[in-house]
Amino acid sequence: MHAVLQACQLERARRILGSRLTVHPPEDADEVAITVTYQDVEGVRQLLQFAESITVTGPATARARLRELATRTLQHYS
Known part of the structure; x- marks a missing residue:
């Protein structure tokens, strides 16, 4: 999966x-x-x-899955 990460999170990501x-x-x-x-x-x-x-930039299936998971989490806590 490809993404862009804030540099301040790089060591944590490692x-x-x-x-x-x-x-x-x-x-x-x-x-x-x-x-x-x-x-x-x-x-x-x-x-x-x-x-x-973090922003996942690809593939499209990963972006769609993240969107689905975020929506479900939001619904859970609303």
Whole structure:
């Protein structure tokens, strides 16, 4: 999965995601491009903990699944 992450969350992402995380240069901007490798789209659940500090940019199935999960969470807490 491809995403853009706020640079201030990069060290945390490295600790949590470990070898699944690839950081693309440049790393010194306010946001960094990353790739996270999962076996299937449900792995995107792990990225929910980064809340608004991450934007998944692809694939479209991952974005759709995140949207669905966020909607269900919002409904649960409304």
